[in-house]
Amino acid sequence: MQLVLSWPVRLLIIGLLLFSLFVDGAGYWYRIANHYPLTGNVAGLPPNFGGWQLYFHKGLDLAGGTHIEYQLTNFPAGQTRADVQQKTITVIAKRVNSLGVSEPEIRGAGNNDRITVDLAGVTADQAQKVIGAVNRLVYTTWVKDDKVTGGAQAGYKPQLTGLTGDDISSATAVIDQSGIGWVVNIQFSSHGADLFGKLTTDNVAACPGDPNTSIAANCAQRHLAIWLDLSPNDIANWEDTAYASKVSLNYDTACLATATPTTICPKMLVDAVTLQPILGGNAVITGGGSGGFTQQAAQDLATGITAGSLPVDLQVLSVQQVGSTLGAQSVKLSIAAGLLGLSIVVLFMIIYYRVPGSLASLALLFYAGVVFATFKVVPVTLTLAGITGFILSVGMAVDANVLIFERFKEEVRAGRTIPAAVDAAVRRAWPAIWNSNVSTIFTCLILAGVGPNAVKGFAITLLIGVFASLISSIIVTHNLLAIVMAGGRFRRPSLMGVDRVRST
Amino acid sequence: MLRTETSEAEDDGTGVEELEEQPAEEPTTQLKAVVPSVEAQLAPPRVRKIDFVGRRNWYFAFSLLIIIPGIFFMAHSGFKLGIDFAGGTEFTVNFPSQPSQAQVEAAVASENAGGTVISTGGGGYIIRTLPLTPALQKGFETDLTNKVGPYELQQVLEVGGTIAGETIRLALFSVFLAAIVILGLLTFWFRNVPGGWRAGFQFGGSALAALLHDVFLLTGVFAILGTGLNLRIGEINSLFVTAVLTVVGFSVHDTIVVFDRIRENLRVSQRLSFEQVVNISIMQTLVRSIITSFTVVLVLVAILVSGGDTLKGFALALLIGIVSGTYSSIFNAAPLLVVWRRLQPLR
Numbered sequence: 001m002q003l004v005l006s007w008p009v010r011l012l013i014i015g016l017l018l019f020s021l022f023v024d025g026a027g028y029w030y031r032i033a034n035h036y037p038l039t040g041n042v043a044g045l046p047p048n049f050g051g052w053q054l055y056f057h058k059g060l061d062l063a064g065g066t067h068i069e070y071q072l073t074n075f076p077a078g079q080t081r082a083d084v085q086q087k088t089i090t091v092i093a094k095r096v097n098s099l100g101v102s103e104p105e106i107r108g109a110g111n112n113d114r115i116t117v118d119l120a121g122v123t124a125d126q127a128q129k130v131i132g133a134v135n136r137l138v139y140t141t142w143v144k145d146d147k148v149t150g151g152a153q154a155g156y157k158p159q160l161t162g163l164t165g166d167d168i169s170s171a172t173a174v175i176d177q178s179g180i181g182w183v184v185n186i187q188f189s190s191h192g193a194d195l196f197g198k199l200t201t202d203n204v205a206a207c208p209g210d211p212n213t214s215i216a217a218n219c220a221q222r223h224l225a226i227w228l229d230l231s232p233n234d235i236a237n238w239e240d241t242a243y244a245s246k247v248s249l250n251y252d253t254a255c256l257a258t259a260t261p262t263t264i265c266p267k268m269l270v271d272a273v274t275l276q277p278i279l280g281g282n283a284v285i286t287g288g289g290s291g292g293f294t295q296q297a298a299q300d301l302a303t304g305i306t307a308g309s310l311p312v313d314l315q316v317l318s319v320q321q322v323g324s325t326l327g328a329q330s331v332k333l334s335i336a337a338g339l340l341g342l343s344i345v346v347l348f349m350i351i352y353y354r355v356p357g358s359l360a361s362l363a364l365l366f367y368a369g370v371v372f373a374t375f376k377v378v379p380v381t382l383t384l385a386g387i388t389g390f391i392l393s394v395g396m397a398v399d400a401n402v403l404i405f406e407r408f409k410e411e412v413r414a415g416r417t418i419p420a421a422v423d424a425a426v427r428r429a430w431p432a433i434w435n436s437n438v439s440t441i442f443t444c445l446i447l448a449g450v451g452p453n454a455v456k457g458f459a460i461t462l463l464i465g466v467f468a469s470l471i472s473s474i475i476v477t478h479n480l481l482a483i484v485m486a487g488g489r490f491r492r493p494s495l496m497g498v499d500r501v502r503s504t
Numbered sequence: 505m506l507r508t509e510t511s512e513a514e515d516d517g518t519g520v521e522e523l524e525e526q527p528a529e530e531p532t533t534q535l536k537a538v539v540p541s542v543e544a545q546l547a548p549p550r551v552r553k554i555d556f557v558g559r560r561n562w563y564f565a566f567s568l569l570i571i572i573p574g575i576f577f578m579a580h581s582g583f584k585l586g587i588d589f590a591g592g593t594e595f596t597v598n599f600p601s602q603p604s605q606a607q608v609e610a611a612v613a614s615e616n617a618g619g620t621v622i623s624t625g626g627g628g629y630i631i632r633t634l635p636l637t638p639a640l641q642k643g644f645e646t647d648l649t650n651k652v653g654p655y656e657l658q659q660v661l662e663v664g665g666t667i668a669g670e671t672i673r674l675a676l677f678s679v680f681l682a683a684i685v686i687l688g689l690l691t692f693w694f695r696n697v698p699g700g701w702r703a704g705f706q707f708g709g710s711a712l713a714a715l716l717h718d719v720f721l722l723t724g725v726f727a728i729l730g731t732g733l734n735l736r737i738g739e740i741n742s743l744f745v746t747a748v749l750t751v752v753g754f755s756v757h758d759t760i761v762v763f764d765r766i767r768e769n770l771r772v773s774q775r776l777s778f779e780q781v782v783n784i785s786i787m788q789t790l791v792r793s794i795i796t797s798f799t800v801v802l803v804l805v806a807i808l809v810s811g812g813d814t815l816k817g818f819a820l821a822l823l824i825g826i827v828s829g830t831y832s833s834i835f836n837a838a839p840l841l842v843v844w845r846r847l848q849p850l851r
Contacts, residue, residue, distance in 0.1 A: 124641075124660055124662070125641070125642060315664075316662070316664065317663070317664045318588065318661070318662060318663040318664060319660065319661070319662040319663075320659070320660070320661045320662075321657075321659060321660040321661070322658070322659050323656065323657055323658040323659060325656065325658065326596070326658040326659055330815075333810060333815075334807070334815065336810055337803075337806045337807040337809075337810045337815075338803075338806075338807075340806040340810065341802055341803030341804075341806040341807070342803070344799075344802045344803070344806070345799045345802065345803065348798075348799065348802075352795075384815055385743055385746055385818065388807065388815065388818060388819070388822075389750070391803050391807070392750065392754075392800065392803070392822070394803065395796065395799055395800035395803060396757070398796065398799050399757070399792075399796040399799075402792050402795050402796050402799075403761065403792055406789075406791055406792045406795075410788075428768070431764050431767075431768075432760060432761045432764035432765070435689075435690075435693050435760045435764060436756070436757040436758075436760040436761060437757075438689065439686055439689055439690075439753070439756045439757065439760060440753045440754075440756070440757055442682070442685050442686070442689065443682045443685075443686070443749070443752055443753040443756070444753065446678055446681050446682050446685065447678055447682075447749055450674065450677060450678055450681065451674055451675065451678045451749065452670070452671040452672075452674040452675050452678075452742065452745060453671075454671060454742035454743070454745065454746060455675070455678075455742070455745060455746045455749055458746050458750075459749075462750070462753070
């Protein structure tokens with residue numbers, strides 16, 4: 001093993017060390033640079049280095065929040081399950097965004113038939129209402145009512161048409177024929193197509209004076225509005241100007257999901273003018289004006305229309321809600337336990353193995369630094385089990401050192417000089433360290449690949465730990481030992497932990 | 505392992521012969537006597553030689569003494585299932601008013617949701633009910649406030665029954681796959697000992713047996729704790745599955761260290777019997793095995809004592825598994841190798 005005292009190896013270690021110091025210290029550096037207090041929650045965090053965010057991603061059991069696992073049922077025919085799952089994720093993401101959660105995690109799972117949702121700082125109740133909400137999409141026409149003064153069309157109030165989200169088979173954002181602007185394509189089911197054809201025909205007939213080529217020229221009766229959850233009760237209140245104006249604002253799913261009977265929520269999706277009778281069941285909503293919709297606006301509208309009806313039914317498999325105090329408490333306890341365990345291990349190593357033990361403890365610090373940095377960069381979402389996995393991997397890092405040091409003692413007793421004994425010990429302990437760690441790596445890979453979901457994150461933290469422990473125990477400890485041995489001062493066996501076994 | 509100044513001069517670096525030539529002291533038979541031998545390593549008048557291989561049947565019997573009752577409980581009454589396997593709704597709450605358990609139980613019973621109440625001390629309770637819909641859950645929470653008092657809702661867990669089966673199926677599949685891979689890896693690594701691939705397979709197979717020993721011992725102990733003694737810490741949940749799978753990794757880790765020493769000693773000492781080589785190799789790795797397990801055990805005990813409630817069962821499972829892994833690598837895996845070698849001689 002040409003690992004000792006060779007410059008490429010040392011540079012690698014120094015590089016890793018600097019990298020870890022940077023990543024681990026990034027938070028503090030950022031706080032100092034921006035004059036934030038060094039501890040506690042501060043607005044403006046996590047630290048951001050040119051778009052690169054470095055911080056521990058805490059799992060819900062540490063941060064507090066809600067985890068829900070959904071089973072998708074009632075898949076629509078004619079679409080692949082993967083597509084439907086993706087579409088459902090988009091809808092859920094859209095709905096969840098309205099909650100203002102930082103970093104919501106919405107993932108596909110299972111055999112394209114599961115979705116897990118992780119939301120920090122949201123109660124299960126809120127989350128389920130927003131995600132599982134069955135918003136009813138309705139179309140209205142406008143009818144004259146002189147008492148109406150507010151809302152989207154002054155002097156007119158909406159009238160339900162019987163055309164609902166159930167009649168829409170898809171809504172997608174596409175680039176229009178000119179290739180510049182974005183439009184939303186709506187496809188109706190056959191029942192919807194009939195109804196929509198009749199509505200648009202009536203619409204155009206209602207304002208015969210309008211030239212159908214001009215968007216600017218329109219009358220209220222020629223508009224079709226799309227709403228979420230607009231109820232007859234809302235329409236009855238339309239003469240209240242404030243009420244009508246509020247409801248006519250762009251829809252808000254979070255408000256709708258958590259609404260009590262007295263809340264007034266914005267409900268309008270779009271209020272579009274009908275240019276001509278549309279009979280085939282294919283409608284296009286354009287943005288109006290010359291530019292049309294932006295891509296974002298078109299996609300938002302399309303998602304809004306489809307979000308009215310999830311493509312599948314969501315069945316709740318499991319819900320976990322962790323209070324933020326419990327999370328903080330768990331963090332404190334596990335960090336305390338980890339630190340306690342680590343200090344016992346370090347103390348033991350120093351007392352039992354003296355100089356090599358102290359060097360191994362230094363290597364252990366290096367190890368911890370590298371692992372934390374990797375957790376931040378990958379990023380690994382830390383859970384309670386993950387932290388325990390890390391603490392356990394410390395045991396493995398120590399194990400490689402113990403193997404080497406025990407071997408070292410034997411070699412010294414066998415009459416080797418101390419520097420020769422260091423080399424022989426590392427060389428002879430290597431196969432055991434290598435074989436045992438490789439078997440652990442394989443086990444971790446199997447768990448991360450095919451293991452139960454609950455185990456996967458844990459396996460990844462353990463895997464990172466095993467790699468770092470190989471580097472720290474073999475390369476770092478060995479190099480430190482070699483450097484110290486070169487000094488000559490520490491060559492006395494008593495400092496190497498060998499004295500107590502002097503033979504009688 | 506230890507030698508006099510004179511013997512050092514003619515040493516070949518393995519110390520195998522010297523150790524063998526020392527008169528064997530009274531063999532220590534019990535597991536209890538093995539652990540203090542760390543102290544014996546520190547300042548011994550002489551090296552104690554422990555006959556691991558010769559007394560193997562005692563050690564096998566000791567393992568079976570735990571595993572057979574464990575399997576009996578597993579087969580007879582199964583496991584005590586945690587909420588994520590049993591299904592249902594679990595509320596972890598804390599009442600600042602510190603009501604009595606009877607008070608909380610009365611409130612829960614009036615809900616007709618099949619609730620059970622577990623006290624966690626200091627006004628903390630875990631309440632388990634049948635699966636509740638969000639609306640029912642809301643109602644339950646409101647009723648609890650009205651009947652017992654205001655509380656802090658620390659955790660709500662709601663699980664349908666379907667996940668458990670899948671988790672267990674995937675876990676079994678992972679153990680199966682890991683077992684095959686480990687058998688293959690060890691057979692490959694140990695093919696260069698005298699005896700070739702067949703010898704390698706004996707090493708791999710013995711390691712596998714030790715691994716299965718640990719898995720059955722751990723699950724067996726938890727079956728006894730859960731359904732035999734009806735303790736909450738013996739509940740099986742997804743963290744327990746994680747612990748079992750971790751123990752699989754650690755168990756092999758320990759066994760490999762012993763086997764590696766056997767491989768090395770087989771190479772350098774031709775005049776000793778296989779049995780003697782195995783026994784010496786166990787002796788030589790004993791200190792390392794005990795120190796390593798000891799450090800991990802220290803950390804786990806720290807978690808067990810001071811860690812949060814959720815981690816206690818996990819830490820206990822890992823603790824049992826790690827101790828079992830060390831025991832099985834010393835007392836089962838290596839002696840088993842000797843038994844196998846006798847039944848199927850290679851040279």
